[in-house]
Amino acid sequence: MTLSVFDLSGKVAIVTGGSKGLGREMALALAEAGAAVVVVSRTLEALEKVADTIRQQGGTALAVAADVTRAEQIEAMVARVMATFGQIDILVNNAGIGGTTPVLELDEAEWDRFLTVNLKGPVLCAKYVGREMVKRRQGKIINVASVFAQVTARYMGAYAASKAALVQFTRILALEWSRYNIQVNALCPGYFATPMNAEFFASEAGQRLIQRLPMQRIGRPEEIRGAIVFLASAASSYMTGAALYLDGGHTLV
Secondary structure (H helix, E strand, O other): OOHHHHOOOOOEEEEEOOOOHHHHHHHHHHHHOOOEEEEEEOOHHHHHHHHHHHHHOOOOEEEEEOOOOOHHHHHHHHHHHHHHHOOOOEEEEOOOOOOOOOHHHOOHHHHHHHHHHHHHHHHHHHHHHHHHHHHHOOEEEEEEOOHHHOOOOOOOHHHHHHHHHHHHHHHHHHHHHHHHOEEEEEEEEOOEOOOOOHHHHHOHHHHHHHHHOOOOOOEOHHHHHHHHHHHHOHHHOOOOOOEEEEOOOHHHO
């Protein structure tokens, strides 16, 4: 086996939540591996910056603004990608929200928001993108869940429930679509350094949390790149329905 199994030349990838954080890193990694990358979120201006970076590095990119919780917007996004590239080979369902709330303070609207964005969104994207993959009888779907699909922590009931459900949905979808040569896997990141959590991990509480991790550090954003290319490429052709934890050993404790 050579490194050619990781080559994504000629492939078209969609990355939701691709305008910042780990989504941006995944989009850049897939482009570097040779894929034409479609970055999707609600903010077109931020998406265009990522797309421009990919183009400046010699890649092909398209920015499409869409809300992953709205079926009509996802259907329109898929239609635009098909009109532009004629195929979709890879879907990375990365768009999601996080947060902590004690159950006694968790209102119905907040619960619904977690389940709508973190679970309904990936389901809708898989449905409409999957229709095109089924026609060609090939494809890769990567649902970005979380270490909290397995690890328990106080005040994360809504978030953890949504991510655990996403892993189970991944397994069901993998079983349904294996007949179409579509591999569906989950990527479960642990703590990674992003602008959103920088302040917390610089605090005393954040530092105490880091010291409890087996590797005693959080992940660098670029460390997500190898895993996403692996799951998107022929290197994982015999892998479906799996959850890949990239967590510095968090699930060990």
